[in-house]
Amino acid sequence: MAISFTVNGSQRDVAGDPDKPLLWVLREDLAMPGTKFGCGVGLCGACTVHLDGAPIRSCQTTLRDVAGARITTIEAVAQTPVGKRITQSWIALDVPQCGYCQAGQIMSATALLTQTPKPTDDDIDAAMAGNLCRCSTYLRIRAAIKAAAG
Numbered sequence: 001m002a003i004s005f006t007v008n009g010s011q012r013d014v015a016g017d018p019d020k021p022l023l024w025v026l027r028e029d030l031a032m033p034g035t036k037f038g039c040g041v042g043l044c045g046a047c048t049v050h051l052d053g054a055p056i057r058s059c060q061t062t063l064r065d066v067a068g069a070r071i072t073t074i075e076a077v078a079q080t081p082v083g084k085r086i087t088q089s090w091i092a093l094d095v096p097q098c099g100y101c102q103a104g105q106i107m108s109a110t111a112l113l114t115q116t117p118k119p120t121d122d123d124i125d126a127a128m129a130g131n132l133c134r135c136s137t138y139l140r141i142r143a144a145i146k147a148a149a150g
């Protein structure tokens with residue numbers, strides 16, 4: 001039996017193993033490769049998406065877990081006012097280096113700024129601590145979040 005949920009505003013019905021990680025449902029079943037596989041064990045944040053507005057690790061979330069939920073991915077995050085400001089700020093400050101982790105970084109940053117419009121450095125560090133960057137773009141990430149906060 002298919003499991004139904006919305007992705008970026010569209011209802012999707014996905015049949016298959018209910019224990020399949022959402023990360024692979026998005027990438028394989030729904031052909032949305034923007035969400036990245038990093039560690040696969042919930043430690044790096046590369047696979048971050050929003051579930052009902054909250055950042056989650058899609059490698060640690062099953063298809064069963066998202067039944068009836070509202071998922072937002074990097075493909076549509078810029079459609080919200082906050083996501084658009086974050087994305088524009090990322091571009092203006094030239095945040096990415098290799099870029100691999102940046103979808104997850106942007107998803108976490110957008111969730112932070114939606115919840116906390118004027119975050120302190122401590123707020124930013126706490127919210128972004130689970131998103132690792134091998135190129136160490138952390139200072140530009142923090143600057144871009146502050147610039148987007150205005």
Ligand code: FES
Nearest residue numbers: 038039040045059
């Ligand atoms: Fe999910 Fe690393 S791939 S946290």
